Amino acid sequence: MAKFKTLDDFDLKGKRVLVRADLNVPVNDGKVSDATRIERLVPTLRDITKVGGKAILLSHFGRPKGKVNPEMSLKVTVDAVEALVHRPVIFVATDWTDVSAAAKAIEAAEDGSVLVLENTRFHPGEEANDTELAKRMASLGDIYVNDAFSAAHRAHASTEAVAHLLPAAAGRAMQAELTALEAGLGKPQKPVIALVGGAKVSSKIDLLENLVTRVEALVIGGGMANTFLYAMGIGVGNSLCEKDLAETANRIMEKANDARCSIILPVDACVAWHFEANAPHRHYGLDAMDPDGMILDVGPASIERIKGAIDEARTLIWNGPLGAFELPPFDTGTVEVARHAAKRTHDGHLISVAGGGDTVSALAHAKVKDDFTYVSTAGGAFLEWMEGKELPGITALTAA
Numbered sequence: 001m002a003k004f005k006t007l008d009d010f011d012l013k014g015k016r017v018l019v020r021a022d023l024n025v026p027v028n029d030g031k032v033s034d035a036t037r038i039e040r041l042v043p044t045l046r047d048i049t050k051v052g053g054k055a056i057l058l059s060h061f062g063r064p065k066g067k068v069n070p071e072m073s074l075k076v077t078v079d080a081v082e083a084l085v086h087r088p089v090i091f092v093a094t095d096w097t098d099v100s101a102a103a104k105a106i107e108a109a110e111d112g113s114v115l116v117l118e119n120t121r122f123h124p125g126e127e128a129n130d131t132e133l134a135k136r137m138a139s140l141g142d143i144y145v146n147d148a149f150s151a152a153h154r155a156h157a158s159t160e161a162v163a164h165l166l167p168a169a170a171g172r173a174m175q176a177e178l179t180a181l182e183a184g185l186g187k188p189q190k191p192v193i194a195l196v197g198g199a200k201v202s203s204k205i206d207l208l209e210n211l212v213t214r215v216e217a218l219v220i221g222g223g224m225a226n227t228f229l230y231a232m233g234i235g236v237g238n239s240l241c242e243k244d245l246a247e248t249a250n251r252i253m254e255k256a257n258d259a260r261c262s263i264i265l266p267v268d269a270c271v272a273w274h275f276e277a278n279a280p281h282r283h284y285g286l287d288a289m290d291p292d293g294m295i296l297d298v299g300p301a302s303i304e305r306i307k308g309a310i311d312e313a314r315t316l317i318w319n320g321p322l323g324a325f326e327l328p329p330f331d332t333g334t335v336e337v338a339r340h341a342a343k344r345t346h347d348g349h350l351i352s353v354a355g356g357g358d359t360v361s362a363l364a365h366a367k368v369k370d371d372f373t374y375v376s377t378a379g380g381a382f383l384e385w386m387e388g389k390e391l392p393g394i395t396a397l398t399a400a
């Protein structure tokens with residue numbers, strides 16, 4: 001990854017710092033119900049305001065599709081930001097077609113203030129990555145800081161175009177994310193093991209194709225492993241299985257073979273006859289699968305095999321649960337492997353990077369979310385990174 005600037009490269013005193021934040025937080029009854037994304041912004045906001053810079057937050061919120069929609073106003077986030085930064089936060093009802101009033105409000109704010117601008121997606125130019133809108137955004141700041149990795153896979157005016165118009169830097173959360181991702185796949189300590197689970201192969205084809213060329217071992221678990229087993233001629237009974245993707249699975253296995261990446265598939269399974277918590281279940285070897293049964297988790301021999309493979313690795317990247325972890329006891333594989341990876345990390349043997357969708361809740365469920373080297377809460381951006389795709393928001397920062 002090319003080098004990017006950070007807050008340390010700028011004198012922020014008295015500067016207007018435009019911060020691309022991720023304020024797209026869950027809201028219930030007019031109140032932010034989960035402020036995790038805002039918490040992640042605090043180090044950046046603190047570093048700007050403590051030296052007398054003005055932190056001016058830019059973010060999208062929901063999908064207003066380029067139109068002003070009061071129900072999607074970022075005003076709703078102000079109390080939550082205020083509670084976390086411990087200082088008054090000013091909401092600026094920005095008109096994105098004419099930002100002169102917003103410019104005055106920013107001018108009038110004291111040094112060290114935090115300001116929240118209106119939803120960038122109220123203007124169609126945001127999602128169109130429009131240069132004119134980006135110029136209006138840039139006119140409101142002296143420095144641009146991107147602290148929203150979760151939005152970096154989109155080339156939008158507030159994530160991409162504006163980064164070319166001002167001196168640009170990564171915020172603290174972005175800096176931590178990029179450093180962790182670089183340690184996971186960019187320049188990792190080898191051997192690297194990837195663990196990919198989840199429901200379907202169809203949503204992760206690009207990711208698997210990229211990983212087999214980058215890692216030494218790839219563990220495939222969850223419902224998606226069934227498609228691979230089926231492709232190998234192994235009966236999977238009534239399990240979730242994308243039979244039409246058997247050829248794709250074979251192609252991925254061939255590609256892995258060519259790249260000398262070992263594919264580790266389950267060797268046994270925890271099978272049930274109903275998709276529900278605490279459904280009666282049995283362990284089966286894959287040579288003796290019940291044709292009426294459903295594989296809902298990896299079995300005990302597979303768990304031991306995966307733990308052994310993790311013991312041989314220096315770096316682990318993980319996306320997707322190994323079974324239907326929301327339904328105990330089919331969370332066993334995910335929980336045991338997650339705890340093993342956490343322990344290897346704690347003991348200094350492993351660098352562990354995880355993220356994407358259900359992975360965060362699976363690790364939280366296993367109570368090891370804070371014991372991995374890094375857990376990314378960015379869904380789409382994390383997956384695109386695992387797919388080896390260029391993230392426009394990052395490229396723009398490194399080009400700056």
Ligand code: AMP
Nearest residue numbers: 198199222223295296320323324325358
């Ligand atoms: P994804 O969003 O692709 O990461 O998929 C996560 C979902 O896959 C979770 O809701 C799991 O319950 C589900 N899942 C994992 N393993 C299985 C399985 N063997 N059978 C059915 N669903 C599964």
